[in-house]
Amino acid sequence: MEDLNLKGSWNQLKGKLKQEYAHLTEDDLAYTEGKEDELYGRLQEKLGKTAGDLKAMFNKMIQPLAHDARVKEEKDDDAKVRQDLGLENKSGMKRG
Secondary structure, eight states, rough: OEEEEEGGGHHHHHHHHHHHHHTOTTTTTOOOOOOOHHHHHHHHHHOOOOHHHHHHHHHHHHHHHHHHHHHHHHHHHHHHHHTTSSSBBBTTTTOO
């Protein structure tokens, strides 16, 4: 489980887990960096899933989040380039 990076997306992933598994509590979903094994243990017990099942589920949930983050980053980069080229002002309005 160590290779699954939860740190950056945990709040979004936690929201998705709450939607899908309403019986999970804040304590069940408490994430402390360096104590991922405790989180996995709680979730394995509550959801009746194996560590492999949890990893696959998390990866499936994280994939769209990572895609959305990449798209936003690309849009931000494009806006910066347009701004640097003088094609847009800082408010994002195109120049004539």
